[in-house]
Amino acid sequence: MKTKITELFDIQHPIIQGGMHFVGFAELVAAVSNAGGLGIITGLTQKTPADLAKEISRCDDMTDKPFGVNLTFLPAFTDPPYAEYIQAIIDGGVKIVETAGRSPEAYMPLLKDAGIKVIHKCTSVRHALKAERIGCDAVSVDGFECGGHPGEDDIPNLILLPRAAQELSIPFVASGGLATGAQLVAVLALGADGINMGTRFMATREAPIHDNVKQALINASELDTRLIMRPIRNTERVLANTAVDRILAKEKALGDQLKIDDIIDEVAGVYPKVMIDGEMEVGAWSCGMVAGLIDDIPSVESLINGIMQEAESIIGERLAGL
Ligand SMILES: Cc1cc2nc3c(=O)[nH]c(=O)nc-3n(C[C@H](O)[C@H](O)[C@H](O)COP(=O)(O)O)c2cc1C
Numbered sequence: 001m002k003t004k005i006t007e008l009f010d011i012q013h014p015i016i017q018g019g020m021h022f023v024g025f026a027e028l029v030a031a032v033s034n035a036g037g038l039g040i041i042t043g044l045t046q047k048t049p050a051d052l053a054k055e056i057s058r059c060d061d062m063t064d065k066p067f068g069v070n071l072t073f074l075p076a077f078t079d080p081p082y083a084e085y086i087q088a089i090i091d092g093g094v095k096i097v098e099t100a101g102r103s104p105e106a107y108m109p110l111l112k113d114a115g116i117k118v119i120h121k122c123t124s125v126r127h128a129l130k131a132e133r134i135g136c137d138a139v140s141v142d143g144f145e146c147g148g149h150p151g152e153d154d155i156p157n158l159i160l161l162p163r164a165a166q167e168l169s170i171p172f173v174a175s176g177g178l179a180t181g182a183q184l185v186a187v188l189a190l191g192a193d194g195i196n197m198g199t200r201f202m203a204t205r206e207a208p209i210h211d212n213v214k215q216a217l218i219n220a221s222e223l224d225t226r227l228i229m230r231p232i233r234n235t236e237r238v239l240a241n242t243a244v245d246r247i248l249a250k251e252k253a254l255g256d257q258l259k260i261d262d263i264i265d266e267v268a269g270v271y272p273k274v275m276i277d278g279e280m281e282v283g284a285w286s287c288g289m290v291a292g293l294i295d296d297i298p299s300v301e302s303l304i305n306g307i308m309q310e311a312e313s314i315i316g317e318r319l320a321g322l
Contacts, residue, residue, distance in 0.1 A: 019070020165191025181310025
């Protein structure tokens, strides 16, 4: 299948693995790229730009195919040294960057001068248009269903994607809630040129995370995610657990008075404990509603091939026969 996204990134299938904190390591990224999709290393999971350089080189050893690096511009007490992370990306010869969170505007000249293609992940049409204006090559449109930060507008993909198609000139991929070939066909019909998946890629053999996390995704239904940090306008969709219950109780009690310090124990430093040690109740971690569609742990290659085969048979058989 050829789309504007497969052409832009020189990949075989229009399937991207979005950056995921403490999940997007070289093992998963290389597996996705080797299977014909676009794997993306999570830049800030690497503690320093030098660590990122090593991770890029490790990934380079595992695949000859294109892969990218995610740079997340989230609210932080002190900004990480983004320019130095970008230098590590440039020096490592990586030609694709996924930005997310705040606008990447300040860093666009640095990225574009190095010939890097930028795909910005955003949750609203206005932010997608801004990304287009500042020179991004593509956007990832992340609907309300998504794992991680869905923004504050709460527009699901069935509305968000056709709205993006009405307004955007640059290509976009659909993100959030996606796991199947039928969904790939659906979002192509809505104007997207591919899909970005997060949660679904966690439940794969190559995802270098604890089995407890993969099992939790299999056990979870579409009803098992919660939205936290709404009162501080940093909404995150996470898998329900006892720590999330505590956060929600504090949010209810404190309302608009809630400060990040009130919930810091349940949200800071949680990822390594969950993803590496498999401590499932230690804090909040991102997870999409798509958990309801996950009931196996395939290899990345069989997941991607399965999605493409399903999509092609729906297009060529079911839809053609209507
Ligand atoms: C565990 C986890 C960690 C994530 N960490 C990041 C991150 O650090 N930066 C980022 O831009 N997106 C992050 N995301 C969002 C994903 O890249 C992707 O946009 C999202 O998962 C898509 O929704 P889905 O999970 O329904 O497929 C994360 C998602 C998950 C599930």
